[in-house]
Amino acid sequence: MALASAPVPPRSSQLTFDELGTPLREVTFVVLDLETTGGSAGNDSITEIGAVKVRGGERIGELATLVDPGTGVPPGIVALTGITTAMITGAPRLPEVLPSVLEFLRGAVLVAHNAPFDSGFLRAACERHGQLWPRPPVLCTARLARAVLSHDEAPSVRLGALAELFGTATRPTHRALADARATVEVLHRLLERVGNLGVQSLEELLALAKESAPHRPTQQQRKKRVLAEGVPSAPGVYLFRGPRDEVLYVGTSGDLQRRVRSYFTSGERRRRVRDMVAIAERVDTVVCAHALEAAVRELRLIAAHHPRYNRRSKRPHHTWWVVPTAEAFPRLSVVTGPRDGALGPFASRRAAAAAVDTVLDVVPLRPCTQRIPAKGASAAPCALHEMGRCAAPCAGLQTPEEYAPAVHALADLVEGRDDAPLHTVAAEIDALAAKERFETAARRRDQLAALILGLGRSQRLAALASLPEVVGARPDGSRGWEIAVVRYGRLAAAGVARRGVAPMPVIDALRLGAQIVLPGPGPLRGAPVEEVRLLHRWFTTGGTRLVASEPAWTEPARGAGVWRAWAERARPLEVD
Template sequence: MTAPQLSFDELGTPLREVTFVVLDLETTGGSHQRDGITEVGAVKVRGGERLGELATLVDPGTGIPPNIVALTGITTAMVRAAPRMEAALPSVLEFLSGAVLVAHNAPFDAGFLRSACERYGLPWPKPPVLCTARLARAALTRDECPSVRLGALARHFGTRTRPDHRALSDARATVEVLHHLLERIGNLGVQSLEELLALTREASAHRPTQRQRQQRHLAAAVPSAPGVYLFRGPREEVLYVGTSGDLHRRVRSYFTAGERRRRIRDMVALAERVDSVVCAHALEAGVRELRLLAAHKPKYNRRSRNPGRVWWVAPTEEAFPRLSVVTSPKEGALGPFTSHRAAESAVHTLLDAVPLRRCTQRIPARAPSATPCMLHELGRCGAPCAGLQSREEYAPAVTRWRDLVAGRRDAELAALVGEVEVLADQERYEEAAGDRDRLVALIGALTRRQSLAELAAQPELVGARPDGRGGWELAVVRYGQLAAADVARRGVRPMPVVEAMRTGAQTILPGPGPLHGAPPEEVRLLYRWLTSGGTRLVYCEPWAEPAYGAARWGGWAARAREGTEAGRAAVHALG
């Protein structure tokens, strides 16, 4: 079984490894601006073990009001020989160092300590702060425990130490309450500090529903391994698909107060079962998620609204082709674009450099007789509609388009860059900015198409990425699709694993279009994995991107966005 990886799913800090300092303060009143601290009590714990205690009376420098004396039993005479807060504060901060500050009604105690730091010129260490009152409200129902006051919780859990408004006693009682609450939320699936802090934030407004609590058993059979999980409804329909480095922990989190999304809570209420697919590593899980989203179109995944819906720019099939936005990946098409608007913007930018016609009418191959439009008068169209340009004369424009998309030429990009810089030199900043943005988008689209098309043309390649633990994540890619995935753990020779993978990998036949039938999102995911994270190519046929590809202009595009001298149009546009 493969251990989860931080790069795949943020695992957080296990609660058993967290050091908590449970603090209680007694004061002369309720305002940290006007009142002073009279007593400090703190208990340090980790993994259920008590590591140390700190307790001291503090001289607030003023008399203690009678009502506070009646509540706490601390008198002015008792604190007269005690240290002042400026002397006690460094010891308190040292005791708190590297720990999570825990208190019942934590904003009160943390506020007094923070004000003391400001008053005496000491830096506030900004520890994570956990309020046991908020935690109790998140973990317990009102029927179970109507009040979350410390005394009520101590009675509810039957703590050995009862709070008595003295700092160390109250801190000890809070420790016991904290441990009982951690046991309770552990059953709800909260296992890390990050999940714990998220649970307490706005806990009163985001309590787990009764249905969420009832559904906790759905996570019981889900393994602690990387992979994909599927929530299924009453008719076996897939409601939701997700990935995680630890399937059990992730699925379990859906049944806690940490899950606040309304639509996901509705999904959990409908779920009858959770299926899981254990994967070798994050890449395989990501690919399987994409395929499952495309296959099932689950209602509660936002990505299911238009799964796999992309647009392409391709020339039409007619005597005098024009550029058209289509949804089918035709051979030689430019794309993929994630929106129709982005594809149309690319068309307009391309037509400024490639002399293809802009009109949408069909022009017959023989004897066209239309009247030339204004574009012909402006010198931006050869007017094939009026018979002023033959098919042979028009064909080079189509060839230029195909060569530009394929990365066999980039003169058109150079011309467009020159036009942007001329506009900037003429101080036509608004026009320069608009043209710059459209050109940067076009360069990105061409670079993406050329990179993905080259990968999708590969009959087979094998990548190996370090797993961070002395082993390797392995993947076989064929024609832009994942054909096999495995791991070679530390101490295991990777090449025999690679050869076994290649032998048993899925057979993939190339399809039509620029990506040879591979889904664009999958090719993008594989390309990112293969070109980042220290991935090495174990086996591949010659894989190279075109010499005159748009990637040559990536530096200009980046500088244009940043407003450097080489992209001075961006500087002018920003004023």
């Protein structure tokens, strides 16, 4: 069922390149090469700098200069590059050259063959000579070649080998400008190949070059990148659909475009998800007002479609509850369907059964499981009667009227009207500790702490789910408001009031058009546990303001909430 939402005004600020993806045809590349004396980046060992600026496949500038490192050139380097000590004597020193090189790099992507070497020398030189390193995006053509070309096609990705493979007009000669020009041609030939892999933006290109072989996307993943086309850059939910239009996977993101595109890169390493992408045929999206609406829609869509590649939230109503049975002498039972007066929810039957044991320690209900009629019981009392833990209604030693106070005590404890049983057990723990029965005291303490946490969770969620309507507004980080209308534990409407928009008219419109919710049975009024928990967390964190509540949102004065600090000290790892 769709949520009623207020119109979402367009963003007032322009999206960043990181959000949109920078088209490769609009990217300025500076392809750079350095020659050195063979020294380390920690010294001024650069002897020559060559750089070519290109955009859209065309050269728009070149820079070339010899550099005097202040030392002679070793014979081996002279033989390799042809640069002699006489050639660099009188050339500008590196501090004089750096400003021009950095200006040439401004606003561009730095490209080099074996880029860590060249960028490392420049970065170290900036640090040494007091220049600010601009931290440009760096692209290594050697790594890009290995990501794009197979080993059969390119056994080696040395610059000379690639120039030979592509038949470049300029061949590398170990001189800076010639090698930079050759690298430009190699770059352009590699860019021709990446289009076939679905790479259309700078961000995708940089990610492709960084992909290591074990985590490199499969060809199937790359071919499926077209599924991300047209996905909006907005918060919402995405659905991968298979060949029979079945929903394979449901997810949520604050930026749908960025998240969906990530499934086709090396960032996605889960084998299960890669298998899902391989068979996906379409990606549908649902744009939401804010992250809360997206999270709720995700829960509902997973529950509705049961996607086979989602691991959680497929059975939102499959939880466990502890309830008193409907008989003359009620006992505690673990069930999957919530009823009024139930304690829960619990994630597993084992957790619910443990809660039963603890409740029986604080409330004098019978622990046996047999049905006992109101009259005519004649069974012999069991050992629990002799131990003083049961009044033996099975033997006719207790009437339903005499048994009723225990049932009322359970209801008062669960609904937070009376916490006397908790005080009784806490006093017993203190008495055990005073007698130095520390192991028994610790065991009782852990049991009581677990009960308190379970009661507290139950009472908190029930308090929210019992409200016919509650409205909250949370700051969106841009001086606007994210708004939610909740009815009986379900999100009934979601919207936003952007900066400069008065929030109250938006809230009034949302309340007027919000989904009508009819309450169901049980403490959560039929609402899914995960949705109520999600809404409660949103209302109680992140600076959310309570705008309206009909009736007032309250929690029981004698509920487990006042014991929360005690339970946290006892079992800090289990506080939810």
